[in-house]
Amino acid sequence: MTNITPFIETRALTHIYNEGASFEKTALDNINLKIEYGECVGIIGHTGSGKSTLIQHLNALLKPTSGQVLVDGLDINADKKALKKIRERIGLVFQYPEHQLFDLTVYKDVSFGPLNMGISKEETDVRVRESLRQVGLSEEFYEKSPFELSGGQKRRAAIAGVLAMRPELLILDEPTAGLDRRGRDEILNHIKALRDEKNRQTIILVTHSMEDIARVTSRLMVMSHGKIVCDGVSAEVFDRKAELLESIGLAVPQIAELARRLREKGVGIPEGVMTSGPAAEALFKLANEKGLI
Amino acid sequence: MKRITIGQFYPGDSVIHKLDARVKLLGTLLFITALFFVGNFSGYIAGAVFIVALVQMSRVPFKLLIKGLRSVIFILLFAAFLNIFLTPGEDVVFSFSFIRVTREGLSMAGRMATRLVLLITGSSVLTLTTSPIRLTDAIEYLLMPLKIFKVPAHEIAMMMTIAMSSIAMLMDETEKIMKAQAARGADFETGGLIKKAKSLIPVMVPLFYSAFRRADEMAAAMESRCYRGGENRTRLKPMKMTGNDYIAAVILAGSVILILMVGILI
Structure with a gap:
C-alpha cells in the first residue's frame, strides 16, 4: 500500500486568506490526506470549517499558501500549462447551479465542458446524452432553458455539465443544500448510482448533512477550523466518534444515534446501521428472534 | 478582481x-x-x-x-x-x-x-x-440643504448605499461564477480580444441573472418591512x-x- 502513489494527496496543505492583513484567516491548516481511485469520500463540517477551500485546491482553482496538492504523485501547481488538464480530470460542481448555467438550452449548457476540452461534436453528443441520463434528465429537457428548471433539476443539470467532461474525480459541493425532500432524494440516488455503475466513479461529497453522508459515502472526513479532525469509515465514525462530532456541534444521523443508544441499553443492533431501511430490518429481525411478532 | x-x-x-x-x-x-x-x-x-x-x-x-x-x-x-x-x-x-x-x-x-x-x-x-454606510449617511447629511430644491437626498443616499454594497457582492459573485466555469474548462486568459470577450458570456449571463434576482428579492424584503424612505426615519447609528x-x-x-x-x- 505504502509504495503505491495515491490518486489524490495533499501534503501540509495550508491556505491563508488575506495573508498579511489584519483580517487574515487561516482556512486550511496543515492538511494531509490521501484518496484512492474508486473511493467515495464525504467531507463534513460547519460553514467556515474550510471544506470549500479544500476542494478548490484539488483542481487548482485556489493556490496553496504553503504545501502541495498531488494528483498521481505530480504537483498540480508546478506547471501552469497542465492546469487545464487537471481541471478536466478533477470535476468540481459548485453549490449553486445558478453560477454555471448560462446557455440557451440544457443540452448546449452541458456540452460547454466537453467542447472546451476540444472534444469532437459527435463524441460530445454521446457524452451529453449519457451524463443527462445519469442525472435523470430525459430528452424532453434537452431544448429547455436551464432557467426554467426547478431547483433540483438545475442542480442535476449542473452536475451533468461536469459529468460530461468524464472527470476521474467528481467533487460535489453541497449538492443537496436548500432542496426539498424529493429533490434531495433524487440527487442522492443519482450520486449513488454513479458509484455503483461499472466505472465506480471516485467521488468527494461535501456537505453539512450527516444524513447525506450516511446514505452515500463510505469514508468520512470531519473538518473543523481548517483541520481534519477525524477520518475513517463513515459507519465507524458515527458509532465511535459520536462525542467528538457532538463537541464540534455536528449531530450524528438520527438513525445512527438511535442505534447507538439502543446498543448501549443492550439491544443487539449491529454497528454500521445508519439509515432507516437497515435499521428497520435489524429491529424486525430482533423482534422475530425474541418471538415478539 | x-x-x-x-x-x-x-x-x-x-x-x-x-x-x-x-x-x-x-x-x-x-x-x-x-x-x-x-x-x-x-x-x-x-x-x-x-x-x-x-x-x-x-x-x-x-x-x-x-x-x-x-x-x-x-x-x-x-x-x-x-x-x-x-x-x-x-x-x-x-x-x-x-x-x-x-x-x-x-x-x-x-x-x-x-x-x-x-x-x-x-x-x-x-x-x-x-464604512460605506457611514459615508452615505454623511453624503445624505451634506445634501440635506438641497432638499429645498426638491433634491431627494435620502433616496440618493440609499441608492448609493445599495450600489456600494452591491459592488462587493457582484465581485464576489463574479469570482464564484468564473471559478465554476473554469472548473468546466473555460479559459479567460488566452486568445485575442474577440475570443476573450466571447469567453465572458458564460460569466455575464449568470451574473445578470443573479443580479436581477437579488434586486427583486431586496425590493420585496424592503417593501415587506414597510420601507418608505425619507421623512422621519431614524438611524441605526446616529451621527x-x-x-x-x-x-x-x-x-x-x-x-x-x-x-x-x-x-x-x-
Missing part, C-alpha cells in the same frame, strides 16, 4: 476610523479643492506630508494605497502624456516632425500627475477608513459630533489652509 482597492473599506479602530464621517468627507473635499489651487511643488510636498500623517494615524497599510494607485496608472499616464504633448510653450526640449515637447509641457505633466496621485490617495484615505470631532475638524481645516498657504505663497 481583488486588486481594485479604490472605494474599499479597511476596518480598524484608529482615531481616523472613529472620526465623524461628515468631518472626514468635508475635510477630503476641502483638501481636493485646495489641491487645485496649489501650483508649486512645495505645496504638493505639504499635501503629501499631510496624507502620510493621516495614513500613519489610521494604521492602514501603505501597501493598500499603492495598490489603489496601481489600478489607475493608465489614467495617470494618459493625463501626463496629453500634457506633455499638448501644452504650448517656448522652451523646446525635444522635437520630432510635428511632436514638440516643451519645458512647460513637462512641468505641467509633472504637476498634473502629482495632483492626481494626491487626489486619489487623499480620497482613498477617506474610503479606506469609513453625533463629539468634542474630538470638533477638534479634528479644526485641525483638518488648519492643515488644509497651511497647505494652501505653502502652495500659493512659497
Whole structure:
C-alpha cells in the first residue's frame, strides 16, 4: 500500500486568506490526506470549517499558501500549462447551479465542458446524452432553458455539465443544500448510482448533512477550523466518534444515534446501521428472534 | 478582481476610523479643492506630508494605497502624456516632425500627475477608513440643504448605499461564477480580444441573472418591512459630533489652509 502513489494527496496543505492583513484567516491548516481511485469520500463540517477551500485546491482553482496538492504523485501547481488538464480530470460542481448555467438550452449548457476540452461534436453528443441520463434528465429537457428548471433539476443539470467532461474525480459541493425532500432524494440516488455503475466513479461529497453522508459515502472526513479532525469509515465514525462530532456541534444521523443508544441499553443492533431501511430490518429481525411478532 | 482597492473599506479602530464621517468627507473635499489651487511643488510636498500623517494615524497599510494607485496608472499616464504633448510653450526640449515637447509641457505633466496621485490617495484615505454606510449617511447629511430644491437626498443616499454594497457582492459573485466555469474548462486568459470577450458570456449571463434576482428579492424584503424612505426615519447609528470631532475638524481645516498657504505663497 505504502509504495503505491495515491490518486489524490495533499501534503501540509495550508491556505491563508488575506495573508498579511489584519483580517487574515487561516482556512486550511496543515492538511494531509490521501484518496484512492474508486473511493467515495464525504467531507463534513460547519460553514467556515474550510471544506470549500479544500476542494478548490484539488483542481487548482485556489493556490496553496504553503504545501502541495498531488494528483498521481505530480504537483498540480508546478506547471501552469497542465492546469487545464487537471481541471478536466478533477470535476468540481459548485453549490449553486445558478453560477454555471448560462446557455440557451440544457443540452448546449452541458456540452460547454466537453467542447472546451476540444472534444469532437459527435463524441460530445454521446457524452451529453449519457451524463443527462445519469442525472435523470430525459430528452424532453434537452431544448429547455436551464432557467426554467426547478431547483433540483438545475442542480442535476449542473452536475451533468461536469459529468460530461468524464472527470476521474467528481467533487460535489453541497449538492443537496436548500432542496426539498424529493429533490434531495433524487440527487442522492443519482450520486449513488454513479458509484455503483461499472466505472465506480471516485467521488468527494461535501456537505453539512450527516444524513447525506450516511446514505452515500463510505469514508468520512470531519473538518473543523481548517483541520481534519477525524477520518475513517463513515459507519465507524458515527458509532465511535459520536462525542467528538457532538463537541464540534455536528449531530450524528438520527438513525445512527438511535442505534447507538439502543446498543448501549443492550439491544443487539449491529454497528454500521445508519439509515432507516437497515435499521428497520435489524429491529424486525430482533423482534422475530425474541418471538415478539 | 481583488486588486481594485479604490472605494474599499479597511476596518480598524484608529482615531481616523472613529472620526465623524461628515468631518472626514468635508475635510477630503476641502483638501481636493485646495489641491487645485496649489501650483508649486512645495505645496504638493505639504499635501503629501499631510496624507502620510493621516495614513500613519489610521494604521492602514501603505501597501493598500499603492495598490489603489496601481489600478489607475493608465489614467495617470494618459493625463501626463496629453500634457506633455499638448501644452504650448517656448522652451523646446525635444522635437520630432510635428511632436514638440516643451519645458512647460513637462512641468505641467509633472504637476498634473502629482495632483492626481494626491487626489486619489487623499480620497482613498477617506474610503479606506469609513464604512460605506457611514459615508452615505454623511453624503445624505451634506445634501440635506438641497432638499429645498426638491433634491431627494435620502433616496440618493440609499441608492448609493445599495450600489456600494452591491459592488462587493457582484465581485464576489463574479469570482464564484468564473471559478465554476473554469472548473468546466473555460479559459479567460488566452486568445485575442474577440475570443476573450466571447469567453465572458458564460460569466455575464449568470451574473445578470443573479443580479436581477437579488434586486427583486431586496425590493420585496424592503417593501415587506414597510420601507418608505425619507421623512422621519431614524438611524441605526446616529451621527453625533463629539468634542474630538470638533477638534479634528479644526485641525483638518488648519492643515488644509497651511497647505494652501505653502502652495500659493512659497
